[in-house]
Amino acid sequence: MPSKPTYLGEISKGLWKDNPVLVLLLGLCPALAVTNSAYNGLGMGAATTFVLLGSNFIVSLIKPIIPKSVRIPVFIVVIASFVTTVDLLLAAYLYDLWRNLGLFVPLIVVNCIILGRAEAFASRNSVGRSIFDGVGMSIGFTLTLFLLGAIREITGSGRLTLFQLGETEISFALLGQDYPGILVMILPPGAFLALGFMLAAYNVIQRRFDARKRQLAMASAHK
Amino acid sequence: MPESAKMIIVLSLIAGAASLGLAQINAQTTPLIAENERQFTLRSINRVMPDMDRPDPCQSAKPRFDNNPDQDRVCVDGYTVYRGRQGDEVIGLAVVAVGDEAYSGTIRCLVGINLHGMVTGLEVLRHAETPGLGAKIEDCDWRAQLIGKKAEEMIWKVVKDGGDVDQIGGATISSRSMIDAVLKAQRLLNEKRDQLLTAPAMAAGEVCDAQ
Numbered sequence: 001m002p003s004k005p006t007y008l009g010e011i012s013k014g015l016w017k018d019n020p021v022l023v024l025l026l027g028l029c030p031a032l033a034v035t036n037s038a039y040n041g042l043g044m045g046a047a048t049t050f051v052l053l054g055s056n057f058i059v060s061l062i063k064p065i066i067p068k069s070v071r072i073p074v075f076i077v078v079i080a081s082f083v084t085t086v087d088l089l090l091a092a093y094l095y096d097l098w099r100n101l102g103l104f105v106p107l108i109v110v111n112c113i114i115l116g117r118a119e120a121f122a123s124r125n126s127v128g129r130s131i132f133d134g135v136g137m138s139i140g141f142t143l144t145l146f147l148l149g150a151i152r153e154i155t156g157s158g159r160l161t162l163f164q165l166g167e168t169e170i171s172f173a174l175l176g177q178d179y180p181g182i183l184v185m186i187l188p189p190g191a192f193l194a195l196g197f198m199l200a201a202y203n204v205i206q207r208r209f210d211a212r213k214r215q216l217a218m219a220s221a222h223k
Numbered sequence: 224m225p226e227s228a229k230m231i232i233v234l235s236l237i238a239g240a241a242s243l244g245l246a247q248i249n250a251q252t253t254p255l256i257a258e259n260e261r262q263f264t265l266r267s268i269n270r271v272m273p274d275m276d277r278p279d280p281c282q283s284a285k286p287r288f289d290n291n292p293d294q295d296r297v298c299v300d301g302y303t304v305y306r307g308r309q310g311d312e313v314i315g316l317a318v319v320a321v322g323d324e325a326y327s328g329t330i331r332c333l334v335g336i337n338l339h340g341m342v343t344g345l346e347v348l349r350h351a352e353t354p355g356l357g358a359k360i361e362d363c364d365w366r367a368q369l370i371g372k373k374a375e376e377m378i379w380k381v382v383k384d385g386g387d388v389d390q391i392g393g394a395t396i397s398s399r400s401m402i403d404a405v406l407k408a409q410r411l412l413n414e415k416r417d418q419l420l421t422a423p424a425m426a427a428g429e430v431c432d433a434q
Binding site: 062065066067069070073074077078080081084085088089091092093095099156157181183186187 | 237241255260262263
């Protein structure tokens with residue numbers, strides 16, 4: 001029964017049903033490029049979260065005054081402003097993470113998740129709903145990047161780094177010190193391999209879920 | 224109001240508001256970013272001039288100098304060189320040296336060298352080598368064999384080329400480039416010793432050409 005979408009629904013759809021990486025296949029450039037470690041994936045996710053929340057908020061707020069024909073330039077100005085803000089703030093407060101993410105922070109401007117949500121959601125929905133959509137999409141994106149980074153880091157080097165700032169580092173040698181490492185997983189091809197397996201796993205789970213739902217529906221229809 | 228006028232006004236207003244906000248944030252963060260960059264440089268300089276008789280890149284140590292080497296820079300032959308001092312006397316140098324073309328671009332290093340010509344430290348400032356292979360130049364265990372040695376104490380080539388340095392497996396080119404950076408620092412000390420020790424420090428913000 002299709003019901004009126006709830007705020008909670010806006011959040012959960014980003015996690016699973018409309019997961020930006022696994023279902024919408026958006027924002028793959030950062031998803032593939034920076035996820036050679038779990039921590040980098042987490043950092044990229046956090047930076048994208050800030051930009052997406054900010055742009056969804058501002059776009060839904062100013063949408064009544066934006067003429068249709070200039071909406072895309074306006075969205076891009078808003079998004080670019082938030083990205084520059086993140087870039088400067090990271091350089092000022094999380095310098096080491098900023099050095100790791102390097103080139104990829106400015107590239108958030110062209111991350112299609114953000115423009116996509118501005119165009120498809122925030123410019124058509126209320127401020128509250130847009131914020132919840134941003135939260136859901138961001139959590140989905142961040143978790144997926146973290147998972148992708150963790151899979152690549154663990155298979156590639158046998159370690160999992162959760163935090164790294166200057167000299168302090170929290171990391172675990174999960175597969176033991178002698179693990180030889182599968183180098184290709186840390187290199188760019190590993191990103192495609194890992195993502196492929198994740199997509200396959202997603203589809204298997206989704207199909208089982210659908211099949212069970214169909215069975216339940218049939219059972220209740222026979223009653 | 225015609226649609227085109229509204230378009231122009233709205234877009235200009237939004238762009239103006241965005242610029243104003245960004246200018247504000249830029250002004251706030253500029254000093255913090257400059258300080259971060261300075262701390263990063265200082266941290267690398269500390270590591271290549273440690274207070275140890277047998278320098279070990281895998282251990283953290285206090286710096287040997289008591290000045291601020293990042294403010295005591297000289298530019299000699301296109302190399303940026305930081306001078307570490309005890310009191311007034313120069314006790315060591317940290318040379319920014321770029322090794323030969325490596326596997327992926329060049330490797331930018333900071334080579335610590337004392338006045339007897341002993342390499343006191345070697346840090347990688349920037350590289351784009353393959354993670355897991357060439358990127359092992361960052362492992363302190365590998366770099367340790369280049370440190371604590373004087374120019375005449377060994378043959379500064381990889382074993383494959385008939386030298387004394389164990390190359391990183393699968394990354395001979397990266398290893399050669401690192402050695403090249405050290406050799407450049409040694410040569411600079413040999414040839415320009417006086418200039419390195421006596422040249423007046425560069426002003427803050429001044430850049431050294433070539434590197």
